[in-house]
Amino acid sequence: MSLLTIIYAGLFYAATAMLVGGLAYKIYGYWKTPAPLKIPTTPAPITPLGAKLRVWREVLVFESLFKSNKWIWLFGILFHFALALVLLRHLRYFTNPVWEWVVLIQPFGKYAGFAMVAGLAGLWGRRLVVERIRYISTPSDHLMLLLLIGIGASGLGMKFVAHTDIVDVKSFFLGLMHFNLQPLPADPALLVHLALVATLMVIFPMSKLLHAPGVFFSPTRNQADNPREQRHLAPWAAELDK
């Protein structure tokens, strides 16, 4: 077993542990912290089901962002949907046999990589050109975009420029999943791609990428507008009534 394989195997085990552990820790924190007051941004749905649908509209069609700014919405939705498609396409490296629907989306997923990079480029362009957004950008905001574009570009490079041996890549990842290490091809584009992905996994639970779980816990979006009909009380606040 080459040193390279061992390093990358270790890297992915560590990154997976940090991603899962870190996210579980953050989500547990959101979950156990109460929202003591009713603060939905109104007009809001008056039933809990309506509030759930509102959250899903935020997740699936970026409802509020659409109200705000059509350009950010366009680039944002382009990037996120392309990324989703690309991620689903990658399931073929982790399943054997490959699920039927994953096979079906391959042709779309292949080109979604371009849409993803285009969306990212649009977002970065705004970050650089629009004075207000440039003002609020931190170095990490730029690096995050660079990282995602790096992942997209290295992936596209392997698909459309210099092919890597995906059969070996697949056996490496299936091996990881079954704790039975298989050699990883020493292809530079692949190594860059995987290293960047592992980096993304590590920083996910301690960066702004927490917007992904965060949106589900946002009280202004997930609360129903029914304060007169139901008494809403947090445990720490209930103590005051005693």
Next chain:
Amino acid sequence: MAKAEFEVPSYRKLPTIPALKEGATAHVKPYVADAAVQDALGYPGELVEDWHDKAIGRMGELLDKYRSLRVYLDACVHCGACTDKCHYFLGSADPKNMPVARQELMRKVYRRYFTLPGKLFPGLVGAADLTKDVLDDWFTYFHQCSECRRCSVFCPYGIDTAEITMAAREILNTVGYGMKYTNQILGKVLKIGNNLGLPGPALEDTLQGLEEDIEMDTGVAVKMPLDVQGAEILFVTPSADFFSEPHVESLIGYAKVFHAAGASWTLSTHASEAGNFGLFNGSYEQMRKVAMRIREAALELGVKRIVVGECGHAWRVIYSMWNTLIGVGAGGTDPFAIELQKQLDPRFKQPMHICEYTHDLIQRGVLKLDKSANDHRVVTFHDSCNVARASRMGDVPGGQFTIPRDIVKATCNNFVDMDQDTIHEKTFCCGGGGGVLTDEVLEIRVKGALPRMEALNKVVENNKVNFMATICAICKAQFTKVLPFYGFDMGMVGGVHQLVSDAIVLGDKE
């Protein structure tokens, strides 16, 4: 036109977004509360020596108590959706008045002390130590936010800057760096029972005077009952309604409505304030303490219903939080809530807005309204931020927009709405909400009013609007002060029930 010591912004030809002017309103800050004011609320009288550790400690506590704060400090991606949505930014061009930049004042400190990347690589992720300069920035810019929630409408994660502002003010108070205006008023309401510090006998006197005025005016003996044991309705209204112009015109309107409906109602000296500045400070305990006077009065007088007057942030607390804070509402299963809720009549919404009350009477044909009494007016309606984005009226979402407009339209022949992007959920704050209604920060109040003044100016020019109705005591006071800076008459603003008052035909008159 009123004279200003600062530049009053001019109307934009198109709704362009201003270029950034770093530090444009850095000099605008409220007076710091003195020891006496702070003491009354149980806060340190001056900035404590260990303010740094105490502030970080308090932040940690709040992160454990408020999910909103915990999620919102993590979730922002700096997408820029909110950057052009704040009226204070649009009017001042100060970049720290962009909602995300305002949030960053706290978020950078959060990152430094509560996140791993912020501890390891502060420069990279935009983390910063809590220095005295940062604390001063907090004091300045968290008092240039009116907690109006306009930014939260447009945020893809629903991040509400008001939640951050409230937390920041609570931390500032905890370390002895409070704001005079809000804290002084809280002291008054806790001690005397209303924001104006109006004692019981003075209130009685005022109401008697008003009764005489109405009778002289209409020939009808409209009463304003006070502390009536066993009345059906306890009516609670912002104390500004007792004294200020144009507020008092609405108070007269409420009284006429109750009279026409033949209602059994009463005001209370103990609960003579609907406003609740505890909200502005983000203090649950203070909010509860202020609201508790209403619960006590309701229990003591044995009322069946609680109806409240025109006020924006007050209605937010009343509608969204009274059930939580003091059990005014329905559905309670604990002894504290049941004690009050078994007394209240479940056939009615509890608490109820005066607009819901009046609207229902109009629907049922109980009120006789003569629209022509308002024929000298062309009316528009300003949605108050906290009513629009933090509450509801009636049974369906958006009732807070239709119900007051329905009332206005029932009282006059000429009504026109302002630009669609400046009403309903997209309404602009008057510029004086959230504890900012104090003269030492007049500059930011005038600048923050710009977007509303632009929209108003349009309907003044195109439709000859000469009256802007609103249902908030702070909006009324703010516009009265600020309208002249933009060349308008300060008498242009008034309450919805001022229109009702002018149009209502009292039965026993004919």
